[in-house]
Structures are given as structure tokens and as C-alpha cells.
Amino acid sequence: MTTTGTSTTTDATDAIGASGVQGLRDALGPLRDREQVALRLLESSAKHSFDPDRELDWDSPWEDGKWFWPPELVSLYDTPLWRRMPDEQRQELARHELASLCSLGIWFEVILMQLLVRHVYDKPVTSQHVRYALTEIADECRHSMMFARLIEKTGAPAYPVPRFHHNLARVLKTVSTTPGSFAATLLGEEILDWMQRLAFPDERVQPLVRGATRIHVVEEARHVRYAREELRRQMVTAPRWERELTRLSCGEAACVFSVCFISPKVYESVGLDRREAVAQARASAHRRAVMQTGARRLTDFLDDVGVLRGPGRRLWRNSGLLA
Template sequence: MTSEPIRDFSLLRDALGPLRDREQVALRLLESSARHSFDPDRELEWDRPPEDGKWFWPPELVSLYGTPLWRRMPEEQRMDLARHEAASLASLGIWFEIILMQLLVRHIYDKPVTSNHVRYALTEIADECRHSMMFARMIEYGGTPAYPLPRFHHHLGRVLKTFSTTPGSFAATLLGEEILDWMQRLTFPDERVQSLVRGVTRIHVAEEARHVRYAREELRRQMVTAPRWERELTRISCGQAAGVLSACFVNPRVYTDVGLDRREAVAQVRASGHRREVMRSGARRLTEFLDDVGVLRGAGRTLWKRSGLLA
């Protein structure tokens, strides 16, 4: 059996270089963490009441935006839906970050504990702990319930994380971070949005930029050095994870909770060209990178297309 051709020999050179390359990247990320880390409990005004007439999520990013149902909804109901969808996304973020923390701990289990690489992984785990608590507090601030994943997808996530390869773990990390990051970059400068929500997204964007760099560097290295079977399994597991994320991005219970017919709302979201473009735009930077490092091939690419995140 022949190995896959390397499309870019610079990737091979970078991946097979001395371990100090990995250490230098980690050191730069540690230095950035020391300069630009935040304590949400102190940075944000949690005691400040929500502002009248402001959204909890930009309307253009709400799942029903532009649909016939959206056009029939009064403004108050639209804003209520945005508030519940923000809580749904925060709930999804917590679920994902708990998985990510487990994957990072597993990744460093047998690596040198004094290395910069391990130190940065532990720093990222600490960041994700704060982010999860911040998201939970934001849900409470909005006065909505939390929206856990449906039981099937919750347990599917358990399977995916249990059998994830090392490169698969970093691919899943990017999947969970980059789409939400794209949306949050549109949110934190938007003056139509609640100040507290803008503060949450600002903190998350600033700290996730480091996490994305760490995951991209490691995935690029792993997709060159990993054995063929591991690369193939990574492609399939990443495609499966894309399907889970796409299906669970908004919990359909939000529609019921704001007084809409769930079936009608779900059908209109699925038929919405605007929503499809929003999700693909959020994933575009990621899919270009995954394609470049060889993740979007074969069955994995088919699964990504089926998820709706790749044209």
C-alpha cells in the first residue's frame, strides 16, 4: 500500500523539524496568554440589568432571519428568539469545551510535563474552564433555560471523543471554535447587542485566537506525521463531528419556548438560503485550512457536504 503524496513539501519540512519549533510556538502563546487573559467575573458588569431594546444576538445570525415566519413575527418575538438562541449557543459551547478539555488532557498525558507545549495546553484548559463558567453565567443573565444537546447527539459526542485520534482531536477543536468565533467577531462590535453579551464575545474571541493557533499548528504537524490509518480515521471522525455540530447548532426547543410551531420553524430554517450561507461563511476559513492540510478528502469530504457546512 502506497502512502499519500505530500502536496506541499514545506508542510513536511515544518512537521519533521526539531521539536523546538513546537516549543517556540507554545512559548509565544504562553507570552500572549500572560498579556491578554481575562477574568470574566471581574471584567464584565454582571450586576448591570439587560438594556431595553437591545438584542442578545445579532438578528442576521438568528436562525429564522429572512424566512416567511420571521417576517410574520413581531419585533418583540424576534428579540426573544435571539435571546433564547444565544442561550442555546452558549449551552453548545459549554458541551464542546468540556469535550475539548478532556481531549487536551489526553493529548498531554504522556508528554514531558515541563515542556512549553504541555504548559500551554494546561493554560488553554484553564481558559476553557473560565469560558464555560462565563457562558453558564450569560445564560442565567438572559433569564432563559440552558439547552443541552439531544440525548442521541450527547452520547454520539461521547463516542467521538472516546475514539478520536490525536489529529482528530485538533480538527474537532477547530470545528467547535472557528464557526462560533466568526459569529462572535460580528457580535462584539455590534452596538445593537447587549453590552454584557458583547463583553462575553470580546473575551472569547481574544482568547480563542490563541487556541486556534495552537490547534492549527498541531493539526498541520499531525496530518504529515500520523500513519495513514490515523489520517483516514481523522477525516471520517471530523466529518461526523461536522454533522453533529450542524444538527445541534440551535436546539429546536427554542422555537417552542418563544411560542412558535417547532415543525414549521425547523422546516423554514432548513429551507433558508440565508441560514445556509451564514453557516458556510462561518465555516469557510476552517474548510479552506482543512482542505489544505488534507482533512477534507474521500468519505470525510462527503460527510462535510452532508452537514451543510461545505458546498
């Protein structure tokens, strides 16, 4: 994938305008053929797709002393409150945060499926691009069911996002541009994917959790590739107003994502003072570094294709995901 500096290329894109799609392509570099990308992803799907109901041992008991999530990725890690907590309470918090992350994952997957259906609605039904989108939707259905089953297995409750943000997402996905849809897709996938890549090889973590994260990482790699290729294409070919709206909606989505990432209710569930825990998590330099490191590969890409500009960039900084 050929890339160039963000500010130069985006200014060129805005300036070229009337010279047409070819001029825009020249400004941002060559794009891969959409059908060829989809065909390669379909071939990978045929070789590396999983049925979590059959692949994972759901009947095996939890192993004593093992974590439900790597401790360094728990929101309170290395805070004064964390240092006062006994190991048992720390592991209990990790269990509830896993349930919260799975709940968040389902919420994003359901939004993503709706956005993908909208994306292919007017496209040729026999194209490889549409066929892969439908394949990805099937993947996301399995992932959502896997996350729901994992929540049940932990014995922790589901943690839905706050009603305000739940309804705000209705608005965002309704007015979302096509490039905005793929930018939001990457936001929902890449940070969690980074965390799961740390979780699935970690022998401190419960085997069932490691197995679920492994499945998700393998299949999400295709989803990220599909979204990145399409976002690059859309930021080259979309009209200026659509690119500007995408920058704003993506920045707003980043703010929603950062607020909803871990439900504050998890702290009450393990006997902590909610206000104190939320305050310490927000003030934690370690937590800020974790979130920004997890987002860095994504923000570098979004910067490269011209999404992180103007007010949208300021929203990303306000979210805490961009240094």
C-alpha cells in the first residue's frame, strides 16, 4: 500500500476537486483493485474461519489463579487504588472488565453489521466486494454470539453502554457517510484487536478467554484489511463535504468509544467506590499510555489518509486516544 504525508496529500485532494477521480488517485497514490482485495479476503476466509461453539471447550471449568484479562490491561492497573486491592479483588475486577469489553464488542459488532448492509445495498450482488461484506457480516454474527456466551460463562452481568450513548450511536450510524462507516469500523476493531493480541498468547489468562481472543484476532485481521482498503478508496473519491463530515463523525465516535470502553458499573460490582475508581482510571498515566498505544496504529493510518484534520483531530485529542 503506497502512502504519502497527510497534510500534503489531503490539501492536494481538496485542491484538485474538479479534475476528477483520476487526479485524486494521483494525489494519494495507487489504490488496490477492489475486486482483487475482496477475492483474496474470501480465499483467506475459506481457510481460516472458525465456529466458536465447536472450536472452544465451553464446558471446561475456570482454572484457579488465572486471570480473565491481562492485569496490565485492567483499567485501574498501577493506580493507588489498585495497589490497595488484594489479588482476589484485582482478578475479580478483571473478570467484570472482560464482561464489559465483550458487551462493548457486541454493541460495536451490531452497529458494524448495519453499516455493512447499508454499504452493499446498492452494489452489484454478484461482486466479490459484496460477497466478502456478507462473509464479514457472518463472521460478526458468530463473534457477537461468542462474546455473549463468554459473558454468561464468566457469571458476570452484561454491561450495556449508557442509554445516552446508545441513542447517540443511532444518530451517528444513521447520518454516517460511507467513509465514516469504515472509519468507525476501524475504531471499534483495532484498539480491541491490539489488546487481544496481548491476551491470547498470555499464559496467565484463562484458556477459554485466550481461545476466544485468538479466533477474534485471526478473523478481525481480514475485517481491518477490508475497512482500511475501502476507507482509503473513499477518502480519495468522496466529495469534499463528505470527507469533512467523516472527520467530524469519526472524532465524535472516538469520544463516545473512550467514554464507553469500560462501564463504571464494574467498580461497584467488585465493591469499589465508583467515583474514586473512575477518577483514578482517568488520571492514570499507565491507562492513558495503554489506550494511546492501542490506538496508535489506527491513528497513524487515519492521519495518513486525511481523516485526522481540523475539528475532528481536536475531538480525537479530547477522547484521550491521540497523544
